[in-house]
Amino acid sequence: xxxxxxxxxxYRALRGCATEEEEQAIAGWYSESxxxxxxxxxxIHAIIDATELGTIGMARKERGIFRKAARLASFAxxxxxxxxxxxxxxxxxxxxxLSSQMTSIEAPFGEHFIITLPDxxxxxxxxxxxxxxxxxxxxxxxEVFLNGEAMFEVVHxxxxxxxxxxxxxxxxxxxxxxxxxADKEENMLTTTxxxxxxxxxxLSVPGDRGIIxxxxxxxxxxxxxxxxxxxxxxxxxxxxxxxxxxxxxKSFEKLxxxxxxxxxxxxxxxxxxxPDISDVSGKIRIxxxxxxxxxxxxxxxxxxxxxxxxxNIIIY
Numbered sequence: 001x002x003x004x005x006x007x008x009x010x011y012r013a014l015r016g017c018a019t020e021e022e023e024q025a026i027a028g029w030y031s032e033s034x035x036x037x038x039x040x041x042x043x044i045h046a047i048i049d050a051t052e053l054g055t056i057g058m059a060r061k062e063r064g065i066f067r068k069a070a071r072l073a074s075f076a077x078x079x080x081x082x083x084x085x086x087x088x089x090x091x092x093x094x095x096x097x098l099s100s101q102m103t104s105i106e107a108p109f110g111e112h113f114i115i116t117l118p119d120x121x122x123x124x125x126x127x128x129x130x131x132x133x134x135x136x137x138x139x140x141x142x143e144v145f146l147n148g149e150a151m152f153e154v155v156h157x158x159x160x161x162x163x164x165x166x167x168x169x170x171x172x173x174x175x176x177x178x179x180x181x182a183d184k185e186e187n188m189l190t191t192t193x194x195x196x197x198x199x200x201x202x203l204s205v206p207g208d209r210g211i212i213x214x215x216x217x218x219x220x221x222x223x224x225x226x227x228x229x230x231x232x233x234x235x236x237x238x239x240x241x242x243x244x245x246x247x248x249x250k251s252f253e254k255l256x257x258x259x260x261x262x263x264x265x266x267x268x269x270x271x272x273x274x275p276d277i278s279d280v281s282g283k284i285r286i287x288x289x290x291x292x293x294x295x296x297x298x299x300x301x302x303x304x305x306x307x308x309x310x311x312n313i314i315i316y
Contacts, residue, residue, distance in 0.1 A: 099138045106130040107148075110264020112243075117144070121162065124151040126181075126240050127261040149181035151241050154196075168221050170201040172210075179238050189221040192234050202226050239283055245293070248281035252301065256315065263290040267313040275301035 009022045030037040107113045107125040114124050118136050125131060129148025137143070142154075142162045154162045156175025164171040166182035168189040176196025182189050191200055193213045201210040204224030211226060213219055216234050220227045231237065239246050245262055247255060252274040256267045263286065280300045284293045290313060294305050304316040 098136045099134045101135045102132050103135060104130060104132040108264065109261050112241075117142070119155050119157065119160070119162075121152065121154045123153075124241050126150060127264070146180055146182055147184065149179065149240070151177070151179045151238060153177045168203055168224075170203065171198055172201075173198045178213075187223050191219045192231070192237055193217050194234055194238075200226075243286045244283040245286060246283055247277065247297070250277070252277050255297075259290060259293060259313075262286050263293070265290050265313055267315060269315045271303055271315055275303055277301050 009026060026037075105113060105115055105125065107127055107129050109127050111127060112125060114122060115131070116122055117133055119142055121142070123131060123144075126149035129146070129150050131147075131150060132145040134143075137160065140160065142157070142160050143165065144163070145165045147166070152162075152164065152173075154173050154175050154177070158174055162173045162175070164173075164180055166180065166189055167184045168182060168187070169191070171178075171180060171191060173196060176198060177194040178196070178198055179192040179194070180189070181191075191198065191213065193215055195215055198213050199210040200213060200219055200221075202208045202221055202224065204221070211219060211228060213228070216231050218229050218231050218234065218237065220229070237246065240262075245255075245258060250258070253269065255277065256269060259265070260267050277297070277300065280297075284296055286293075291307065294313070298304075306314045306316070308314065
């Protein structure tokens with residue numbers, strides 16, 4: 001980095017007063033040593049917070065510099081460095097480096113996560129779901145990779161299509177609200193659209209031009225074969241976002257798999273003839289616990305269960 005005080009350069013950059021040379025220096029510093037750069041911003045942020053509280057004594061000149069920077073104290077240090085570097089690197093190759101750095105988040109079984117992406121779009125991750133996305137999106141597209149189920153609310157940007165990649169499909173949107181469940185083990189993908197419009201390309205079909213979905217459409221791709229249907233109440237299929245499990249249209253074995261993810265338990269089925277729950281419908285609240293869910297199901301299905309010392313469930 002250039003030969004004068006790093007802190008002063010960072011403060012000027014954050015205030016928008018840095019020179020072109022100083023901006024290049026910070027961008028290069030971040031590109032070469034992101035961890036060191038992050039620590040520097042963390043330290044500065046701590047000083048800013050302390051200064052605003054009036055808890056640090058320092059020389060008059062230093063106080064002046066820090067007071068000017070205190071206006072930025074409401075922003076996290078990580079956000080500040082990424083925001084600055086992003087603003088600068090759209091004009092140089094560092095942007096490409098940042099857009100290739102991937103972040104991944106996985107919701108453990110029994111938990112839901114709501115995250116905000118770099119473009120302010122939000123993603124509600126269901127239990128066991130994993131999403132990968134870059135530190136900053138590319139200039140021409142916003143692209144994420146999903147395994148599991150997630151609800152997306154995408155900020156509209158006609159210049160940057162939003163793309164959800166799964167093992168079975170590529171889903172393109174501009175701005176909309178939709179749910180995607182990518183179950184690689186079952187070789188099945190479902191996309192449910194609530195608002196806006198999306199195009200789903202079936203990766204199992206070479207040269208597939210995609211299916212344009214409209215609100216209330218539900219697209220199922222099972223073993224490479226696509227089926228589109230219109231739902232009278234799409235929210236009913238997305239009740240997991242409200243902490244509920246939908247029972248209908250599932251086999252007993254599949255429902256137990258959903259219970260494992262939702263409640264964060266392991267279920268062992270020893271029963272040879274599984275109950276038929278094809279005619280059962282309704283919803284079960286996750287917060288009431290796995291034992292309550294199984295007792296409710298027992299009213300319509302013939303089985304017994306026990307809970308062992310490690311919280312595993314045994315189905316008889």
